[in-house]
Amino acid sequence: MAENGFQGALTYIYDPAILLRLTSFQAEYKNGVTPLNPGETLKLRPLCLEDYDKGYLQLLSQLTSVGDVTREQFEDRFNKMKACDDTYYVTVIEDTTSKQVIGSATLVKEQKFIHRSTARARVEDVVVNDSYRGKQLGKVLVDVLVSLGRELGCYKVSLECKDHNVKFYTIFGFEAGKGQNYMQIRFFD
Ligand SMILES: CC(C)(COP(=O)(O)OP(=O)(O)OC[C@H]1O[C@@H](n2cnc3c(N)ncnc32)[C@H](O)[C@@H]1OP(=O)(O)O)[C@@H](O)C(=O)NCCC(=O)NCCS
Structure with missing residues (x-):
């Protein structure tokens, strides 16, 4: 175990030390939960290459269609995302007792020329899961990502x-943009 509490032997998709520098959390928590300490056996950390064996894709299948993703495909995608420095902040919560990933959320940072060459x-x-x-874990994940976005x-x-999740996101200050529309063309599921 490294000094910062993150295991040195694991391959993280982004530097875990970034999480320890976050300070601008917004949400209020119950039952002693804090963003960087979500529960006695629960660890918040970046996604790891090793999470293929910790139920990461099974967790994502509770969100949407995942399909059959081989270990090779997972590793290839992980490595490509990791190589895009400062872009994919895939953040997970592991239950260290069962060694399963039980929560996940991703912040994608998109570089821009507009807004003084910053990023959205x-x-x-x-x-x-x-x-x-x-148990406040969805709150922890989104609070951490918003804080990351601000501090990056x-x-x-x-x-x-x-629609049924709109209220959840208002906790963090998200609001529908006036006159803004979300549009899409879906090529497949
Ligand atoms: C949405 C989701 C991530 C919430 O995770 P969770 O760990 O159950 O949420 P939390 O325990 O952190 O809830 C935090 C607060 O939000 C509230 N909340 C949770 N889901 C909510 C929802 N859909 N609508 C309104 N409030 C919600 C909780 O009651 C709780 O309130 P409290 O702090 O006053 O007790 C989870 O239900 C989930 O994985 N759903 C399926 C996938 C999904 O829909 N993802 C969102 C895609 S946009």
Whole structure:
């Protein structure tokens, strides 16, 4: 175990030390939960290459269609994302007792010329394992991502969500942009 509490032998998708520098959390928590300490056996950290064996894709299948992703495909995608420095902040919560990833959310940082050549951030793929819902873990994940977006210098953070999740995201200050529309063309599921 490294000095900062993150295991040195693991391959993280981004530098875990970034999480320890975050200070601008917004949400209020119950039951002693804090963003960097979400529970006695729970560890918040960046996604690791090793998470293929810790149920990461099974967790994502509680959010949407994942399909068959081989270890080779997972590793290839992970390495490509990691190589895009300062872009993919895939953040997970592991239950260290069961060694399973039980929550995940991603912040994608998109570089821009506009807004003084800064960046915008998007929150994507927020999911908590259904046996762990209602324990403030979704709140922890989104709070951490918003804080990351702010502290990485993004001029805004946005997301798309279903109607029934709108109230959840208002906790962090997200609001529908006046006169803004979300449009899409879907090529496949
Ligand atoms: C949405 C989701 C991530 C919430 O995770 P969670 O761990 O159960 O949420 P939390 O326990 O952190 O909830 C935090 C607060 O938000 C509230 N909340 C949670 N989900 C909510 C929702 N859909 N609508 C309104 N409020 C919600 C909780 O009641 C709680 O309130 P409290 O702090 O006053 O007790 C989880 O339900 C999930 O994974 N759903 C399936 C995937 C999904 O829809 N993802 C979002 C894609 S946009």
